[in-house]
Amino acid sequence: MNLTIKITDEPTKSIVHLSGEIDAYTAPNLKETLIPLTQQKSRIVEVDLEKVSYMDSTGLGIFISALKSTKEHDSKLILVNIQERVLRLFKITGLDEIMNVNAAIRGGSE
Amino acid sequence: MEKFDFIELKVPAKAEYIGVVRLSISGIANRMGFSYEDIEDLKVAISEAITNTVNHAYHDGEGEVTIGFGVYNDRLEIMVADRGGSFSLNEIKDNIGPYNETESIEDLREGGFGLFLINALMDKVQINNSYGVIVLMTKYIDETEVGFDDDQISTTQ
Numbered sequence: 001m002n003l004t005i006k007i008t009d010e011p012t013k014s015i016v017h018l019s020g021e022i023d024a025y026t027a028p029n030l031k032e033t034l035i036p037l038t039q040q041k042s043r044i045v046e047v048d049l050e051k052v053s054y055m056d057s058t059g060l061g062i063f064i065s066a067l068k069s070t071k072e073h074d075s076k077l078i079l080v081n082i083q084e085r086v087l088r089l090f091k092i093t094g095l096d097e098i099m100n101v102n103a104a105i106r107g108g109s110e
Numbered sequence: 111m112e113k114f115d116f117i118e119l120k121v122p123a124k125a126e127y128i129g130v131v132r133l134s135i136s137g138i139a140n141r142m143g144f145s146y147e148d149i150e151d152l153k154v155a156i157s158e159a160i161t162n163t164v165n166h167a168y169h170d171g172e173g174e175v176t177i178g179f180g181v182y183n184d185r186l187e188i189m190v191a192d193r194g195g196s197f198s199l200n201e202i203k204d205n206i207g208p209y210n211e212t213e214s215i216e217d218l219r220e221g222g223f224g225l226f227l228i229n230a231l232m233d234k235v236q237i238n239n240s241y242g243v244i245v246l247m248t249k250y251i252d253e254t255e256v257g258f259d260d261d262q263i264s265t266t267q
Contacts (some may be wrong), residue, residue, distance in 0.1 A: 024160075025126045025129060056161065057223040058161060085147075092230050093227070
């Protein structure tokens with residue numbers, strides 16, 4: 001019931017590896033980590049959700065905040081390897097239309 | 111009267127207990143024979159209801175959330191109440207009426223997509239705010255038995 005956050009920095013890109021559950025308990029920590037990354041001009045922030053087994057609207061809220069931040073700071077947010085159950089929430093809310101979301105591909109990462 | 115088993119759970123209105131309630135509902139729904147997909151939906155719906163309570167009902171970080179599970183043959187009824195006191199299922203159900211447009215549910219909608227998701231994932235959702243806020247939501251074990259017309263939100267004052 002926790003969320004582990006690991007960041008790998010590349011020259012133009014930060015990859016945020018998440019593992020665990022995103023809910024009201026784990027959300028504040030994720031937000032504190034994610035938002036500053038998106039505040040770096042031109043930075044690509046790639047969030048890997050392959051190991052996120054559970055997410056609810058608090059997670060959606062954070063990604064909305066992060067997306068807004070990318071518009072302000074000219075950075076980019078990409079969500080990758082989203083599991084079917086989590087992706088469903090993006091689809092139900094229509095957020096998959098306004099966000100760069102990529103489903104998990106069987107057999108590993110893209 | 112239709113028979114059902116009733117399970118009541120009371121947790122502090124703190125975010126760290128939402129996951130504990132998810133585990134509980136997972137166990138109850140699994141015992142009832144819900145599919146894996148439906149159990150995941152139930153976990154999200156109950157978490158949304160409790161998150162609303164944790165975020166809005168108690169600003170001082172104190173208080174309790176009472177969760178009631180009505181276990182029926184064909185469905186699971188879940189109640190989430192932001193008052194710590196124990197409640198009677200039938201008494202609360204009597205106080206829930208149809209949605210009235212003049213009543214405000216804006217406070218709940220502040221949670222963003224929370225209530226929207228509850229409504230999308232459950233077969234029936236009703237909200238009572240006579241004593242604090244009580245969310246009553248129902249999910250049927252066999253979804254095909256339920257008409258889409260049941261997807262609605264009701265509030266009573």
